[in-house]
Amino acid sequence: xxxLDAGAPFDQHxxxxxxxxxxxxxxxxxxxYVVAFxxxxxxxxxxxxxxxxxTRDKIGMTFVLEAHVTYDREVKEGDPLxxxxxxxxxxxxxxxxxxxxxxxxxxYLAATNELMLMNIDYASRRSAPWPDFAMExxxxxxxxxxxxxxxxxxxxxxxxxxxx
Amino acid sequence: MLASxxxxxxxxxxxxxxxxxxxxxxxxxxxxxxxxxxxxYVTAFDQASGAFMRNMGLGRRxVDGKLGMTFVLETHVTYDREMKGGAPxxxxxxxxxxxxxKVHLFHEMFHAEQSYLASTNETIVMNIDYATRRSAPWPLPVGExLxxxxxxxxxxxxxxxxxxxxxxxxx
Numbered sequence: 001x002x003x004l005d006a007g008a009p010f011d012q013h014x015x016x017x018x019x020x021x022x023x024x025x026x027x028x029x030x031x032x033y034v035v036a037f038x039x040x041x042x043x044x045x046x047x048x049x050x051x052x053x054x055t056r057d058k059i060g061m062t063f064v065l066e067a068h069v070t071y072d073r074e075v076k077e078g079d080p081l082x083x084x085x086x087x088x089x090x091x092x093x094x095x096x097x098x099x100x101x102x103x104x105x106x107x108y109l110a111a112t113n114e115l116m117l118m119n120i121d122y123a124s125r126r127s128a129p130w131p132d133f134a135m136e137x138x139x140x141x142x143x144x145x146x147x148x149x150x151x152x153x154x155x156x157x158x159x160x161x162x163x164x
Numbered sequence: 165m166l167a168s169x170x171x172x173x174x175x176x177x178x179x180x181x182x183x184x185x186x187x188x189x190x191x192x193x194x195x196x197x198x199x200x201x202x203x204x205y206v207t208a209f210d211q212a213s214g215a216f217m218r219n220m221g222l223g224r225r226x227v228d229g230k231l232g233m234t235f236v237l238e239t240h241v242t243y244d245r246e247m248k249g250g251a252p253x254x255x256x257x258x259x260x261x262x263x264x265x266k267v268h269l270f271h272e273m274f275h276a277e278q279s280y281l282a283s284t285n286e287t288i289v290m291n292i293d294y295a296t297r298r299s300a301p302w303p304l305p306v307g308e309x310l311x312x313x314x315x316x317x318x319x320x321x322x323x324x325x326x327x328x329x330x331x332x333x334x335x
Contacts, residue, residue: 024224024228025235029207029210030206030210031210032203034206035203038202056196065242066240066241066243066330067240067241067243069238070237071237071239074297089332091332116332155329155330158286158327159261159268160262160263160266160268161263
């Protein structure tokens with residue numbers, strides 16, 4: 001397994017906005033923000049041995065149960081992205097975490113994505129506890145991230161502001 | 165605010181919930197887990213939001229005519245069941261709230277043949293002025309259509325999966 005990165009937040013994932021991610025409004029489409037975030041989830045899962053090989057070798061999979069995205073600012077074709085990840089909580093089968101996407105050159109926050117991810121047994125396609133090798137690393141990362149403040153975009157309820 | 169739109173608006177569908185949108189899981193939406201990838205649920209729901217907006221009179225001509233655009237501000241998805249490549253999808257859409265510039269929508273995605281609930285999406289969409297790329301009030305005829313729809317949709321019960329806050333259950 002790769003060397004564990006216990007930096008807080010986890011700050012390895014980089015990407016570039018592809019031309020096919022652009023819609024008729026001339027910016028990255030809402031669905032492709034989630035493509036970019038899902039690739040950042042892959043980078044995270046590799047840290048604890050649950051990346052592509054985990055599924056290719058028919059050991060297990062990871063499924064997203066729930067996701068919340070805030071679209072904070074537009075990004076355009078060719079823009080460089082930096083995505084950081086903070087683990088908020090975890091249990092025997094799940095992790096709750098939040099990604100923050102920044103324009104890598106200009107530094108502004110473009111979007112956030114809060115997620116609930118569950119470990120899945122390959123054969124049964126049902127939830128299963130994290131393998132020991134993964135849990136050990138999740139706990140180390142979560143311990144490193146515990147000192148971080150909870151981002152204001154985490155735990156949001158969707159709604160329009162109430163008036164009258 | 166735009167007082168009118170320079171094209172003919174489609175006949176308004178006021179069914180509650182709206183249930184006109186249909187789609188199919190494209191092969192390129194399937195990931196290494198052998199099911200529709202999380203991101204393409206959002207793409208599929210975005211197309212359902214597009215269908216809602218067309219019903220309001222804000223389709224492709226609204227953008228191509230350089231009148232305005234609609235931007236998603238925030239979205240919340242529950243992934244309830246897997247969908248495989250080629251699966252037919254049926255969507256329902258409920259208007260949960262509206263104001264001068266925004267709508268708060270709730271979509272449900274069903275497998276169109278097996279009828280199970282595959283996913284839900286709660287989303288906030290805002291009207292945008294084309295030139296400034298900033299928020300702007302709905303064009304007048306759109307605001308009127310929203311009120312007509314709201315009169316029906318406000319009578320629907322609030323969906324159980326709307327208004328969720330994510331977290332691990334405390335034990």
